[in-house]
Amino acid sequence: MPSDLPVILHHFDESPFSEKIRLIFGLKQIAWTSVRISRIMPRPDLMPLTGGYRRTPVMQIGADIYCDTQRIIRELEHRFPAPTLFPGGGEGLAWASAMWTDKSFFQNAVNLVFGSLADKVPQSFIEDREKLRGAKFDIAAMTAAIPQMRDQYRAHVGWIETQLAGSHPWLSGAAPGLVDINAYMNVWYVRSNLPVADQLLAECPKVRAWEERVRAIGHGTRTEISTAEALEIGRAATPQTAEVNDPHDPNGRKVGDLVDVRPDDYGKIAVRGRIVSLSAQSIAIRRHDDLAGDIVAHFPRAGFLVTPVE
Ligand SMILES: N[C@@H](CCC(=O)N[C@@H](CS)C(=O)NCC(=O)O)C(=O)O
Structure with a gap:
């Protein structure tokens, strides 16, 4: 309507x-x-x-x-x-997927990105995000945690790789849907900020091909x-x-x-x-x-x- x-x-x-x-x-x-x-x-x-x-x-x-x-x-x-955003059905779990992608997976991507950008992050941005969080935006701690964050990222993208096993091109099956969009956000975010994005996906060929397909969806008009x-x-x-x-x-x-x-x-x-x-x-x-x-x-x-x- x-x-x-x-x-x-x-x-x-x-x-x-x-x-x-x-x-x-x-x-x-x-x-x-x-x-x-x-x-x-x-x-x-x-x-x-x-x-x-x-x-x-x-x-x-x-x-x-x-x-x-x-x-x-x-x-x-x-x-x-x-x-529809639910081409293969599965609407309930597709909505629920945001509680994975927007919270645990996103926090992992944020820590990886800002820990890696380190001293390139402007002070004004740090102060703003401290107000947003009501807690310290501790870049040094994020940098120290990079090895852990790589492990976590590997586990998250590993789930996408596993889900893409078989012949279907999208997480929801034959057509793109909400789960693709939710999960892609974090892969896009890491790719947009970190030159090591490809390295981090080295063992995930299906994720890399899927990433291209999602990107090709475009942004409408x-x-x-x-x-x-x-x-x-x-x-x-x-x-x-x-x-x-x-x-x-x-x-x-x-x-x-x-x-x-x-x-x-x-x-x-x-x-x-x-x-x-x-x-x-x-x-x-x-x-x-x-x-x-x-x-x-x-x-x-x-x-x-x-x-x-x-
Ligand atoms: N759960 C929210 C999270 C949104 C969110 O965290 N957005 C980030 C930017 S990507 C943000 O708000 N940053 C602080 C700001 O823009 O003021 C949603 O799904 O919209």
Whole structure:
């Protein structure tokens, strides 16, 4: 159900999580609008739209703001169902694969990349990511851990190699799907930053061939606008999200409740608003911002905390 409103992605080119979404645009042949944001805070035109959520990427469709790739991908599959991200079935495990690729595998790739870049990492970036994590971004410790990180990376890519054994070209079988996109993000990230990327895949010929196939999916059709233009689109639009209660909500939450929503791992900034829509996989909250107007922000449930505001 494509609408007249542009599908806007707030992202930066080096961002691996954004690469997942760019590839889904490619896979589904979506024409999208790119807003390049800075790699570090502040992001003064984006925060009015997200209500403080600061991780990258964020998708915007009018005054509806989708936070976290889990939630963005669910929306894209809903609005652009063909071709599906679940070509071989297996939808449940495909969603769950993000808990491997976005957490354990990603932390491994991050440590490998920044440990190897070492003194090339700008101080401003380190300080920004310390605020994001609420903990030290300890490059020296990452450098010291490189041997361990190589071992871990080998184990992660080894699973991809094993999954590709046999004649099927994709992790989901005959066609590319969400598991390919999720897993590829980390291989892309290491390849984009480390000259040893090929060496690290020396014993994984199927991963190297698969990597080329995923890259060839491309990014769909991209048009650029500025952060200020995106904010204006948000301000001029009305949120499109219908009110939906969840009769099975285990905590009795309902439309209209005032809540804080925040990630449970890093970038734990609370976004406050009134519930508009609720389900096992999604929560949408309405808020008002002086610059952005009325906004509905959408989050996934796994990996997020919802707390009532008294
Ligand atoms: N679970 C989040 C993780 C996103 C994430 O960690 N993105 C990185 C950039 S690739 C980030 O937010 N870095 C800090 C920032 O951009 O402010 C998702 O799936 O969207």
